[in-house]
Amino acid sequence: MIFVSLGTQDKPFKRLLDYIENSNIDDEIIVQSGFTDYDSKKFKLVQYLNKDEFDKMIDKADYVICHAGVGTIITSISKGKKVLAVPRLYKYGEHQNDHQLQIADAYTKKGYILEMLENDDFNEKVKELKEFIPNKFVSNNKAFIEKLKNYIITKG
DSSP: OOEOOOOSSSSSSHHHHHHHHHHHHHHOOOEEEETTTOOOOOSEEOOOHHHHHHHHHHOSSEEEOOOOOOHHHHHHTTOOOEEEEEOOGGTSSSSSSSSSHHHHHHHTTSSEEEETTTSSSSHHHHHHHHHHHOOOOOOOOOHHHHHHHHHHHHHO
16 A cells, blocks of 8 residues: 655645555555545545554555655655655745755655655656665664754753
């Protein structure tokens, strides 16, 4: 099963759903669509999922295809999932700016995910995703908390 997350941004992201609809994917596909309405015979749309339902979908998924939102990416890679991130773009009215390009690029450079840029071939990226072996995700939460503690102690 492929789980697709468009996030909860209040702008539609039909471009990603068009890629999927016109792809040669024949796996079961479940899409958390948020504010994006779409009619499809290829996948099932669920507008919103609570955190537990969202986590269960990621657990069940063989692959995750998503917008380049940090929450979805971290949740997926911390569970060892293969992720293809498609950044929302400002020029299509999908977000307020293009920060998702930087997010996708940063996680791709670390070998955690694959990113799909605007001119990439979606079918080729999905094929690459199935063969992709992601690096094991290493959280820096402990280091961040330690730095924060030290900052508070020295400034307090």
